[in-house]
Amino acid sequence: MGQKRYFLRDFTEVLQQVEGEIDTVVDLFGGSGLLSHTAKRVLPGCRVVYNDFDRYIDRLAAVDTTNEILGVIKQRLTDLEANKRLSEQERADVLAIVEDYTRRGYVDIMTIGRNVLFSGKWVTSFEELTKHTMYNRVRPGLYEAAGYLDGLEVEHMDYRELFERERGNSRALFVLDPPYLTTECGMYQNYWRLTDYLDVLRLLDGTKWVYFTSDKSQIVELCKWLGDNFGESAPMYGATVRQRTNTLNYQAQFNDMMITRL
Numbered sequence: 533m534g535q536k537r538y539f540l541r542d543f544t545e546v547l548q549q550v551e552g553e554i555d556t557v558v559d560l561f562g563g564s565g566l567l568s569h570t571a572k573r574v575l576p577g578c579r580v581v582y583n584d585f586d587r588y589i590d591r592l593a594a595v596d597t598t599n600e601i602l603g604v605i606k607q608r609l610t611d612l613e614a615n616k617r618l619s620e621q622e623r624a625d626v627l628a629i630v631e632d633y634t635r636r637g638y639v640d641i642m643t644i645g646r647n648v649l650f651s652g653k654w655v656t657s658f659e660e661l662t663k664h665t666m667y668n669r670v671r672p673g674l675y676e677a678a679g680y681l682d683g684l685e686v687e688h689m690d691y692r693e694l695f696e697r698e699r700g701n702s703r704a705l706f707v708l709d710p711p712y713l714t715t716e717c718g719m720y721q722n723y724w725r726l727t728d729y730l731d732v733l734r735l736l737d738g739t740k741w742v743y744f745t746s747d748k749s750q751i752v753e754l755c756k757w758l759g760d761n762f763g764e765s766a767p768m769y770g771a772t773v774r775q776r777t778n779t780l781n782y783q784a785q786f787n788d789m790m791i792t793r794l
């Protein structure tokens with residue numbers, strides 16, 4: 533989700549910078565848990581709260597089944613070159629394999645989708661999977677999740693509720709990576725509105741935080757304008773911005789940003 537892994541070095545530096553000053557990291561929009569996982573590795577003595585709003589833990593728990601399903605699919609597609617489009621028969625067989633597992637229990641359809649759909653496409657249900665053209669993108673090797681969540685406190689709640697619970701701790705660092713306003717990941721489209729973004733800004737007052745966004749969202753531009761016109765009372769006033777250029781293709785690029793006030 534997003535390109536958080538490109539920020540891991542910067543994020544690590546920030547954590548090292550606040551070592552000793554904080555005792556808790558609260559990852560309010562945990563997603564895949566990558567930032568929580570990193571925080572626990574860098575600051576093992578800190579409490580790290582991973583807010584798993586999407587129940588990513590279910591997908592982690594299903595890793596063995598996911599590997600098994602992909603193994604069966606790979607077997608079925610042995611004669612097909614990597615990245616080639618599946619024939620109607622191959623596609624029907626892949627769907628039959630997945631459907632069979634779906635009947636028996638939970639299937640991490642999103643991960644299965646990533647292995648048989650065009651790059652960037654994703655699905656959240658078997659129904660959706662049946663509507664797409666398929667490609668042999670089954671990755672070699674197995675997914676591994678052992679130990680990934682070790683030491684994390686896992687919650688599944690609205691970020692506001694978790695913030696209310698933790699805000700009284702002046703030694704907490706809040707990690708804010710809300711869904712992007714415009715995003716290449718179709719999943720969040722039309723689901724976070726401007727007001728939702730502005731609501732998140734209210735969390736920045738009087739707390740230590742790391743905020744992730746991109747210049748596509750224009751939130752930073754807004755905060756800069758507010759800072760220029762209203763000074764210290766503006767959210768993000770005096771914050772440090774780190775930026776990375778993200779190239780989607782030769783025409784489209786935007787800047788991912790990590791903003792901190794510690």
Ligand SMILES: C[S@@+](CC[C@H](N)C(=O)[O-])C[C@H]1O[C@@H](n2cnc3c(N)ncnc32)[C@H](O)[C@@H]1O
Nearest residue numbers: 533536561562563564566585690691709710711
């Ligand atoms: C940009 S992603 C976070 C990615 C994450 N940092 C990672 O490394 O994978 C934003 C996440 O916020 C979640 N989310 C959406 N609405 C939320 C809410 N009201 N409270 C908490 N999380 C929410 C989304 O489901 C999504 O997982």
